[in-house]
Amino acid sequence: MDITLTQKILDQGMDPETVAQQIDNFKNGFPFLKIHAPATPGHGIKVLSDQELKHYTETYPAQAAKKEIVKFVPASGAASRMFKDLFSFLEGDGDLEKSSFTKKFIENIRKFAFAEDLDEALKTKGNTLQECLDAGMYRAIVAALLLHEGLDYGSLPKGLLRFHRYPSENRTPAHEHLIEGVQYAVGRGKKVKIHFTVSPDHETKFKAEIAKVLPSIKASSGLEFEVSYSQQKKTTDTIAVNRDNTAFLEDDGSLLFRPAGHGALLENLNDIKADLIFIKNIDNVVPDRLKEPTKTFKVAIAGLLLEVQERIFDALRALEKEVNHESLAMAIKVYNEDLGGQVPPSVSSENSHELAEYLKDKLNRPIRVCGMVKNTGEPGGGPFWIEEKDGSYSLQILETAQIDLNDPQSKAHMMASTHFNPVDLVCGTRDYHGREFDLLKFRDMQTGFITEKSKSGRELKALELPGLWNGAMAGWNTLFVEVPLITFNPVKTVNDLLRDEHQG
Incomplete structure (x- = not known):
């Protein structure tokens, strides 16, 4: 060399x-x-x-109950690959018939757990989700989902997207992993330790999501949590x-x-110090x-x-x-x-x-x-x-x-x-x-x-x-x-x- x-x-x-x-x-x-x-x-x-x-x-x-247990969750990957076909549609001419993937997405838009958030993002632009659907404004819908001026899902990590709908809340994968921790990763001192590997750009947003959802999980489970990041x-x-x-x-x-x-x-x-580590x-x-x-x-x-x-x-x-x-x-x-x-x-x-x-x-x-x-x-x-x-x-x-x-x-x-x-x-x-x-x-x-x-x-x-x-x-x-x-x-x-x- x-x-x-x-x-x-x-x-x-x-x-x-x-x-x-x-x-x-x-x-x-x-x-x-x-x-x-x-x-x-x-x-x-x-x-x-x-x-x-x-x-x-x-x-x-x-x-x-006698062990130090950590649930280790690789979570640094961006979700951009999830939306590859939607990005292609956005960069194209907006013809829904040319993209079977986007057509399926649009036809089932209400079934996604992020639909309510998407509706709110579109309202800031002057139209509801339903109005956009009725007017065939499909590119506007996709843009509101993916781009920074909307929900910014195209650059967020998977862990912070709304995956699952419940009667009282819509959960992200990060939220679901906390729930899973209660089910099998309770260690010494009735403590659940969860470690997320995240990208530098997203750590603040991860911490905000965890801070928002953790109090109710702690209250319902009666357990202590220690959430860490690297x-x-x-x-x-x-x-x-x-x-x-x-x-x-x-x-x-x-x-x-x-x-x-x-x-x-x-x-x-x-760097994880534990008797048992779930991945x-x-x-x-x-x-x-x-x-x-x-x-x-x-x-x-x-x-x-x-x-x-x-x-x-x-x-x-x-x-x-x-x-x-x-x-x-x-x-x-x-x-x-x-x-x-x-x-x-x-x-x-x-x-x-x-x-x-x-x-x-x-x-x-x-x-x-x-x-x-x-x-x-x-x-x-x-x-x-x-x-x-x-x-x-x-x-x-x-x-x-x-x-x-x-x-x-x-x-x-x-x-x-x-x-x-x-x-x-x-x-x-x-x-x-x-x-x-x-x-x-x-x-x-x-x-x-x-x-x-x-x-x-x-x-x-x-x-x-x-x-x-x-x-x-x-x-x-x-x-x-x-x-x-x-x-x-x-x-x-x-x-x-x-x-x-x-x-x-």
């Missing part, structure tokens, strides 16, 4: 060594992961029986390059650094009438994690006290039966010290239980068994970009996959001594992504860090549990809010 480039990197507050590694990643790409098999029910995905479900939902509350760290941004892998320069000569995807939030997660995307919420399955399975996977984690801790304590036949047998049983691991032939079972060190390394890691739903064609990472360098196998969530589709066997494994990840995780990030793991040490930096973008009309290549629930957690102990499809209801476009799952 030349001196001029190094100085530019330093001037922009970034680390030259890290940036040099990023440029190498652009040049060399990322290797595909070696798939051993898809994770399927009975082979990597646990399907809870009614008895197990009952057990975990009954035992979890008492355990949770922003994606600027130091996690990655350099952009031209197609020839040279640094992309802005018009003013500065380097272009871009946000590195949700994997950058591993740094935020690493769920901001847009995956439902009205109260459909919350029960979410509550049941969140409690169940958390109860499962705590029981498996305690068996792991017991095994590690036994190995720490004395390495003998009994402690080794206990650790092997936990590794085999709870985590689905197998000691590879490269590790001698005759050498008790070597075996003990291997088991300590495999067991003393962060742990996560991930809900998995049956694959119905939605985009999302899938669960697989991956062959590790030491010959062992681990459960991982893979994106399609990490799979070599030109390899017939890898493609066959992908086609045989039955489930995908709806970002429904519960995590244990403390070791058996109660110390926080450094989560950055369990990330596989060879699982990033390279994407093609553009800036100021010029093509560029961008680098995303290993995804938060993909390569960022590659070194974690992982359990997959099947959860009902009704627990997965993301909102990718505004018309998704018309689905029955989001109607009151």
